[in-house]
Amino acid sequence: MVPESAYVALSAVLFTTGVVGVLVRRNPLVIFMSIELMLNAANLALVAFGQRHGNTDGQVLVLFVMTVAAAEVAVGLAIILSIFRLRRRLNIDDLNLMRW
Amino acid sequence: MALVAFGIVALIAVGSGIGLVVRRNPIHGALFLVVNLASVAILYLQMRAEFLALAQVIIYAGAIMVLFVFAIMVLIPGKEETGPDPKRPVRLLAIALAGLLLIDPPLHDLEHAGTGPASRQHRGGGPAALHRLPPALRDRLGPAPRGHCGSVGTGQAKGVIICRLMKKAHLRRRLSSEGGTPPFRNLPPSLRERSPRSNGECGCASLRRTTAYASVVPPFAALHLDLFDQPELTGVFHDSYGS
Numbered sequence: 485m486v487p488e489s490a491y492v493a494l495s496a497v498l499f500t501t502g503v504v505g506v507l508v509r510r511n512p513l514v515i516f517m518s519i520e521l522m523l524n525a526a527n528l529a530l531v532a533f534g535q536r537h538g539n540t541d542g543q544v545l546v547l548f549v550m551t552v553a554a555a556e557v558a559v560g561l562a563i564i565l566s567i568f569r570l571r572r573r574l575n576i577d578d579l580n581l582m583r584w
Numbered sequence: 585m586a587l588v589a590f591g592i593v594a595l596i597a598v599g600s601g602i603g604l605v606v607r608r609n610p611i612h613g614a615l616f617l618v619v620n621l622a623s624v625a626i627l628y629l630q631m632r633a634e635f636l637a638l639a640q641v642i643i644y645a646g647a648i649m650v651l652f653v654f655a656i657m658v659l660i661p662g663k664e665e666t667g668p669d670p671k672r673p674v675r676l677l678a679i680a681l682a683g684l685l686l687i688d689p690p691l692h693d694l695e696h697a698g699t700g701p702a703s704r705q706h707r708g709g710g711p712a713a714l715h716r717l718p719p720a721l722r723d724r725l726g727p728a729p730r731g732h733c734g735s736v737g738t739g740q741a742k743g744v745i746i747c748r749l750m751k752k753a754h755l756r757r758r759l760s761s762e763g764g765t766p767p768f769r770n771l772p773p774s775l776r777e778r779s780p781r782s783n784g785e786c787g788c789a790s791l792r793r794t795t796a797y798a799s800v801v802p803p804f805a806a807l808h809l810d811l812f813d814q815p816e817l818t819g820v821f822h823d824s825y826g827s
Contacts, residue, residue, distance in 0.1 A: 505605035
């Protein structure tokens, strides 16, 4: 049987990969996909912890996270599309519109 | 055993995650993310969370990734759907053929083909359909079909009609690609009124008419053979796909 710590370690690795993607990439679409990767890593950890405690609370929480992720992708991609129509290019460094 | 499976799936997950981050092409990144989501779904299965695995595949790979790929395709515009379309008549012909399919589906007839006279009442258009045709076309099709051979004959007639449709589309495409105006467009108004198909949009109305005629002729399996056995069709296919 695979120990829960292995799943949690894998989740940590995936989350770190997602963080690196968010930090180093300049394409907002790839940054979005990296955020999805991080959400998935968190889901994996949630399910693993739920297994450890012997109940399904973690899985219920994962369902909520999936819903939020789907809604977030819909809104975020719409924002990215409108930004592209405004600027005609997609560079995350251009998007300092809300910076003080 | 379970540990080995976990190791393999975990390697795939980590590798695809790294691939998502390091590939420059966002489409490649999206495909790597699909692999990653699938491997995480396998891990859910290993943890006895079957419903979550299913939901993962349906929601992430089915809904979210489609959105992502769509956005990527929109943001990196290609020239496929913009600009002049050299195959426009062929695409318009597709609409006519789709109408043919909708009005008289040939699958129904293929099931009952060759099962004897009892099946003829299931047919979409029998001899009665021939009487709805205009007299000129009815003469061309000959007498009402009887039995098996007769339906082959009308199937061939339908094939011939479709071949004419395709040839007409081919001619119109040739005209437009050579930069010439369609004939009859520069006719004086008196001549234009005399001939029904001589107004500006030459061909569209007659294409519709021919399709309407073809849809009342009972279909048959021989139709498909006819489409590709017609010698006059080879020019169409060679022109559109060869060059």
